[in-house]
Amino acid sequence: MNNFTFFNPTRIHFGKGQIAKIKEEIPANAKVMLTYGGGSIKKNGVYDQVMDALQGYEVVEFNGIEPNPHYETLVKAIALAKKESVTYILAVGGGSVIDGSKFIAAGSVYDGDSWDIIQTSGACVEAAIPLGCVLTLPATGSEMNCGSVVTKASTKDKLSFKSAHVHPVFSILDPQTTYTLPKRQIANGAVDSFVHTVEQYITYPVNAKVPDRLAESLLLTILEDGPVALEDPTNYDARANLMWVSTMALNGTLKTGVPTDWATHMIGHELTGLYNLDHAQTLAIVIPAVWKFKKQQKREKLLQYAERVFALHQGSEEERIDLAIQKTEEFFVLMGNPTRLSAYGLGEKDIPAVQEKLILHGLVKLGEHGDITPKEAGEILKLAL
Amino acid sequence: MNNFTFFNPTRIHFGKGQIAKIKEEIPANAKVMLTYGGGSIKKNGVYDQVMDALQGYEVVEFNGIEPNPHYETLVKAIALAKKESVTYILAVGGGSVIDGSKFIAAGSVYDGDSWDIIQTSGACVEAAIPLGCVLTLPATGSEMNCGSVVTKASTKDKLSFKSAHVHPVFSILDPQTTYTLPKRQIANGAVDSFVHTVEQYITYPVNAKVPDRLAESLLLTILEDGPVALEDPTNYDARANLMWVSTMALNGTLKTGVPTDWATHMIGHELTGLYNLDHAQTLAIVIPAVWKFKKQQKREKLLQYAERVFALHQGSEEERIDLAIQKTEEFFVLMGNPTRLSAYGLGEKDIPAVQEKLILHGLVKLGEHGDITPKEAGEILKLAL
The missing domain is CATH 3.40.50.1970 (Rossmann fold)
Structure with a gap:
């Protein structure tokens, strides 16, 4: 810890x-x-x-x-x-x-x-x-x-x-x-909270059990009540749980004693700034790609995530990790946020501008190890074409 | 919620x-x-x-x-x-x-x-x-x-x-x-944190998923790291997890949106005041008895506790609840705190004085429903002879 x-x-x-x-x-x-x-x-x-x-x-x-x-x-x-x-x-x-x-x-x-x-x-x-x-x-x-x-x-x-x-x-x-919010905003909010949580969770283990389990608590709640909130807009408890989750996800409690990886938010901000994507859309695109790119570094926490959040106990470690990433993407899609650049009309040609903005903003050492440079950010985005 | x-x-x-x-x-x-x-x-x-x-x-x-x-x-x-x-x-x-x-x-x-x-x-x-x-x-x-x-x-x-x-x-x-603390104090601290947590958890369900799951997170951590801290006093992570758990258990986060039942602490305070028992000893005595006495009122949360904290999925509801209470008592005993008055040289004759003190202190409507009067407190203590 x-x-x-x-x-x-x-x-x-x-x-x-x-x-x-x-x-x-x-x-x-x-x-x-x-x-x-x-x-x-x-x-x-x-x-x-x-x-x-x-x-x-x-x-x-x-x-x-x-x-x-x-x-x-x-x-x-x-x-x-x-x-x-x-x-x-x-x-x-x-x-x-x-x-x-x-x-x-x-x-x-x-x-x-x-x-x-x-x-x-x-x-x-x-x-x-x-x-x-x-x-x-x-x-x-x-x-x-x-x-x-x-x-x-x-x-x-x-x-x-x-x-x-x-x-x-x-x-x-x-x-x-929140009852009268457009579905898209509730869905985006759920994805934003989800990604805030995993950015403080899927790094490397330091045996900090309280923030780890709190992260899993918030993720499970979003997975359960996100779809309910979309289906049944006046379900008070679903809206209440999502609201308190979103606050708890970024009020400092989740990062008590653990490393954090804000690469997804930083890369996502550039996508929004340049191409006017919704914030949550950028997160849905970037984080699965970050996990695929950093699968070895994040291996232990991805396995913990697979087991505790998606109850995946079968198959090889590689299979469980891949399935957890797939299930994450499926959830983002269910919440109306496709996880590929192409779904938003973007492609490989649009990546260099993101890298240039990262350099301009001094965001050249991202991730929990500070090893995601603009070059790696480009590689990550290529995994989300 | x-x-x-x-x-x-x-x-x-x-x-x-x-x-x-x-x-x-x-x-x-x-x-x-x-x-x-x-x-x-x-x-x-x-x-x-x-x-x-x-x-x-x-x-x-x-x-x-x-x-x-x-x-x-x-x-x-x-x-x-x-x-x-x-x-x-x-x-x-x-x-x-x-x-x-x-x-x-x-x-x-x-x-x-x-x-x-x-x-x-x-x-x-x-x-x-x-x-x-x-x-x-x-x-x-x-x-x-x-x-x-x-x-x-x-x-x-x-x-x-x-x-x-x-x-x-x-x-x-x-x-x-905390490395040099006597074992008894570490054990008592773990029991105190455990009981703070369940007093904000084992009441009745209001579909407040964040505090519920946070409570389960803290309980699982105490169950895991309490014994480690006793066995291996300089295990930094075990001590760190217990320390952060104890703070999180009573900093207000756990009661965000849920009912609470402080009857155990209130009755326990009288036992300490009158008979000089350690605070944690009184809690280990009282809370299993409160649950036995209020099993019907607390039924749904006791079942949730049995399932999520002790992974009890087999047997009738009654059996799962009873086993969860038994496992709680076993944990308290493992942490050096017997769960019966007799273990501390107290008996039925010592109960009326507790009831009198509760009356004197105006603590006459305890529990999440305010229905634990000094009479019921006496019944509860009789379940812990």
């Missing part, structure tokens, strides 16, 4: 009717900037619930934060937050709205060019406006961590930053808010 | 050499009260490591905090903390030292009689001196929660309080500090 530091000060209010807790969390004298996306919250009643809870507060609205939130959009929000002297940000939406709001929270009190925040991966952030969240799409885990991913549309750069200052003060998770 | 609120702001530094992190956590100008127990930390090198990390700080020592920390001892520490104008408390030890230090932290800035803190279950606590911990005995989970149990020796009252103000700011968990 490896050394680790764990810290997560976000307060979670989970369940039915919890949106009303906003008024317990945000100081009465706060000037609140309400941030949200394309307006679906106005159709499903979430906006009304939030505004009810915000009665008595001075509220400034900023909407239109898009999927893979654009730097170009967020700087407008920063300008508004500064002009209005906002003292609290309330993000209502999924991971993109929350990630974008983290950037707004930090950028609004940063004196220099806010792009510095991305370029320093967050190191220049010394303060932020306090942030609360109402999560409406379980997927990214952003509601309970200090990370954020922002895309500069003009240059197709999708990049992340981290700062303890943008840890949400609180997040409200009411599974009912 | 039930509604819940989760909040845990303690920073954990886990692993080898982490005691040095004390100086990153405690402000340089702090006046530190170092609290500890009977002095084992002076024999095993932990005291020296702590004092190394505290170089440059003004330090006041308070030692002699006993197992089941006595109110009578702790008020002396409060007097010292007030006299010395202490600004930070560093607890070095197991759950008793940490629980006692939480009381000191709250009592040192409380104007009234510090017994009020217990009598109001912590409701009167409005502030506390910041607390850091170096855990040397994995068991109670106190290092990452806001609860504390204190015993008034003069009246044999063992009672608890909770306050967000006594949540440790940080806790350092170096599994190597």
